[in-house]
Amino acid sequence: MAASRTTRFREEREAGWKRLAKLVEQIERQGVRSLSEEQAIALPGLYRGALSSLSVARSISLDSSVRRYLESLTLRAYYCIYGPKESFIQALARFVRADFPVAVRRSLGPVALSALAMILGTVIGWWLTATEPEWFYSFVGAELAGDRGPGSSRESLRKVLYDESGGGLTGFATFLLSHNTAVGILSFALGFALGVPSLVLMFSNGLMLGAFAAIHERVGLALDFWAWVLPHGVPELSAIVLCGGAGVAMGRALLVPGPHGRLSRLALEGRDVGRIVVGSVVLFVIAGLIEGYFRQLVTDRTTRLVVAGVNAVLLATWLGVAGRSRRAPERASA
Amino acid sequence: MARRRGALAPSAGEGIRVTARRASRPADDGPRTVRLVTPEGIPLDLTVAELGTRIAALAIDLLIILVVMVPVILASIWLGLMGAGEMGSTLLALALFFVRTFYFAWSEIRGGGATPGKRRMGIRAVDFRGGPLTTDALFARNLTRELEIFLPVWAALAAESFWPSAPTVLRLGSLAWVVALLCVPLLDPQRRRLGDLVGGTILIEIPPLALEREVRGVGETQFSEAMLGHYGIYELETLEEILRRPKSDRRLINDVAGRIKKRIDWPIGPRDPQPDNAVFLRDFYSAQRAHLENKVLFGVRKEDKHDPADGARG
Secondary structure (H helix, E strand, O other): OHHHHHHHHHHHHHHHHHHHHHHHHHHHHHOHHHOOHHHHHHHHHHHHHHHHHHHHHHHHOOOHHHHHHHHHHHHHHHHHHOOOOOOHHHHHHHHHHHHHHHHHHHOHHHHHHHHHHHHHHHHHHHHHHHHOOOHHHHHOOHHHHOOOOOOOOHHHHHHHHHOOOOOOHHHHHHHHOOHHHHHHHHHHHHHHHOOHHHHHHHHHHHHHHHHHHHHHHHOOOHHHHHHHHHHHHHHHHHHHHHHHHHHHHHHHHHHOOHHHOHHHHHHHHHHHHHHHHHHHHHHHHHHHHHHHHHHHHOOOHHHHHHHHHHHHHHHHHHHHHOOOOOOOOOOOOO | OOOOHHHHOOOHHHOOOOOOOOOOEEOOOOOOEEEEEOOOOOEEEEEEOOHHHHHHHHHHHHHHHHHHHHHHHHHHHHHHHOOOHHHHHHHHHHHHHHHHHHHHHHHHHHOOOOOHHHHHHOEEEEEOOOOOOOHHHHHHHHHHHHHHHHHHHHHHHHHHHOOOOOHHHHHHHHHHHHHHHHHHHHHOOOOOOHHHHHHOEEEEEOOOOOOOOOOOOOOOOOOOHHHHOOOOHHHHHHHHHHHHOOOOOHHHHHHHHHHHHHHOOOOOOOOOOOOOHHHHHHHHHHHHHHHHHHHHHOOOOOOOOOOOOOOOOO
16 A cells, blocks of 8 residues: 555654754754764754655655655744854954955945045035034034033133033943934945935034034144144044945945846845944944043043044954955855 | 645655756645755755734734843933933833844744744744755845835834825825735735845744654454455555544544445445444554555555546556
């Protein structure tokens, strides 16, 4: 009787399936590392056995319970075996060491464009405010300006630069909800609107910076202002520019998808661009720490400038050199 | 699980695909099933997870985050009472930021594509093209959530803090953004949200692992070849499902048995012996299955009772 053929098939193979099922459940609960040596050695064989059972069952068995069982067993085993190959920490380390710098270098064009927009904004903002101080109010929002403005005296501005009371952790807390992180992420998001708003945002941010610089320059505090801004400004402004570049890159991906279609291009570009944004967030955190702690501890102008310079060099080295000697990480898994 | 014929019985003539890995495409029964081919060459069918299930999984995860945050919230309240209010609120903001950002990514990487919430609901994230799941993809799909939820909410509520001009446009824009992003999974046949598109993943259902005992006949009843030639595979599987129910309604059994007897011309005269209907059904199932499997071995599949099964179709 043919039924006994499939019945025999099931009887012979069922033990292997049950073993595999136990292993699969263990891996799903506790990860692949929890397997003992013999279990790990047995796993591929059991998996292939289940796959072959599935093929046979599909061809000759009409017991739908067996087929359903084998379909789900092989599916789950497939994902246990072909799961992510590295841990969270390893992925983080790889990110810092190679992924982020390489992603930045790959989007060098958009990032440069974004930097250009910000620099242009800064120069124009500075120049306009220097000539006509009332421009300051168009460029800088009331909350960001605080008490500062074109009419502020040298003393009041000086106080802000050197006498930060209530800093420390509060500064850090406000970072999280602050201006620059939001600008960074916003400019990335605007990339989906084809990149132009990202550039506009870079430009307007530059305007703001330039305006601030100008009012300090009027009272002779230009260098002090830059010494105040740059230690945390180097990572922060770089992060903003990177996010802007990410936005432009996304816009470019949407505009010029290439041979694979928009969705594929989005996924491909998105992987890189996502890395840039994540790295930028890290830079924002660092900037926040500097803004919160460093600024109180160090008030000497020269030291601040030196630290800013060191920051800039480190950042440039990391982004320019890291990850070069290795093979570039793949953009997509396939 | 819906009983779709295609999903349960991929055509026997198809065999094993030679290409090791190709782009997933919706299987013939519609876009909610995606077929991938393993590196060993075996096609597997994946069922895309329903949106409702995903929302439930998200709710569970948010609950877990809330539970994790409770000690932090208590600590920050305590700090506030002790006079270090600022430190308390900083702690809260920091903790919220890190927990929110890293819980999903970390737990998905650790759980092979499933957060605790997803595991509870029986779904997981997998690579759309059927390849291995990379940490990159999991990072990407989770960090995009910041973009989908956090940013628009932020922009809608506190736009003035970073853009002095045009706040109203921004508010409307971010509302439009949220709506647009909500539409993405609704419109995509595989129910992918923005994070899935960027990370190249989809969410599928993971069916439970339960092997039921074979439905066996008792061997009391005999059937002739002619009697077994009426029904096809579809009816067989339906019968199997009825027989597997833990508590079968007596009326249903009698009803089904009656219909089968009528169809196969089982002698039901007043003087013919009538076996117990449950036993009858089991024996019939067993014999029918043997008959059909024999036919399948020779390459003839009778899909249902209307199928002529002369090799012309299927």
